[in-house]
Amino acid sequence: MDFRVSLWDLQSSMETQHSLFINNVHAKIKAADPSLHLALSSNAKIQVPETPGRDVQVLVSQYHPDKKGLSTAEGQARLLHDLASIELQAFELALRTLFEYPEAPKLFREELAALAKSESEHLQLCLDGMEALGFKWGDWPVHLTLWQAVSAKDSLLDRILIVHRYLEGSGLDAGNHLLRRLNGVSLGISEAVLKRINTEEVDHVLFGSRWYHNISKQEGLDPEKDFPERLGRLRFQLPKRFEKINDELRAKAGFTHNEIQSLKDLRESILAPSRRINI
Numbered sequence: 001m002d003f004r005v006s007l008w009d010l011q012s013s014m015e016t017q018h019s020l021f022i023n024n025v026h027a028k029i030k031a032a033d034p035s036l037h038l039a040l041s042s043n044a045k046i047q048v049p050e051t052p053g054r055d056v057q058v059l060v061s062q063y064h065p066d067k068k069g070l071s072t073a074e075g076q077a078r079l080l081h082d083l084a085s086i087e088l089q090a091f092e093l094a095l096r097t098l099f100e101y102p103e104a105p106k107l108f109r110e111e112l113a114a115l116a117k118s119e120s121e122h123l124q125l126c127l128d129g130m131e132a133l134g135f136k137w138g139d140w141p142v143h144l145t146l147w148q149a150v151s152a153k154d155s156l157l158d159r160i161l162i163v164h165r166y167l168e169g170s171g172l173d174a175g176n177h178l179l180r181r182l183n184g185v186s187l188g189i190s191e192a193v194l195k196r197i198n199t200e201e202v203d204h205v206l207f208g209s210r211w212y213h214n215i216s217k218q219e220g221l222d223p224e225k226d227f228p229e230r231l232g233r234l235r236f237q238l239p240k241r242f243e244k245i246n247d248e249l250r251a252k253a254g255f256t257h258n259e260i261q262s263l264k265d266l267r268e269s270i271l272a273p274s275r276r277i278n279i
Ligand SMILES: [Fe+2]
Pocket: 087, 090, 118, 119, 122, 197, 201
């Protein structure tokens, strides 16, 4: 038996059996470490599927069933299910970036792998919380909105802006708003999960801000000028976010005053047509 051939076979089979190709959510989490190891040890791009594997119904959000109130166990479990779907996509997007940008700075890739691992832990927390409430993954449909916001044509700066500064950043605004809204409602285990995730997400967004500024400068770009231009160019690729921008959290997550203003301007322009309809 040629040992080198069998190692090569193992490597190439892993390249199409990593977490992005796996359907079962528990098997995906289990494969997180070997998938991240595969990504970090490769100098070449690794194949990613057009859409990541799922073992539950995938449906555009607007066709998802109505939500129950958060004072009910079902409402809380549904919240955790929706969050689990977001955490899963966040994990997959981080892994995808590692697979698609082997040339990115080594430290960036190592920090991104740690971020991906943290997303897989958030996912597990949501699944456990849901089960403790008597529900399970697949009790409701999921969406792929976050995954669909990126493209193989993105530059590394595009990808950082989209995933970490826009999608995860919007998640920060929304998570904070939700926690404030729930103030006084007894959520039990769900509250602990939400608080931990929201705290750790600040670091994820900060990771995006730091590397966005860093790589922009390495490429000879002025990040203050580049951010509004790039955001404007990518805006039709991004899912619309209506959540109010939280200045304090955004500043904590590395956004400059001008960048926060650009996000507010974008939000205003998204809201403007619906306001006109209401008049
Ligand atoms: Fe997360």
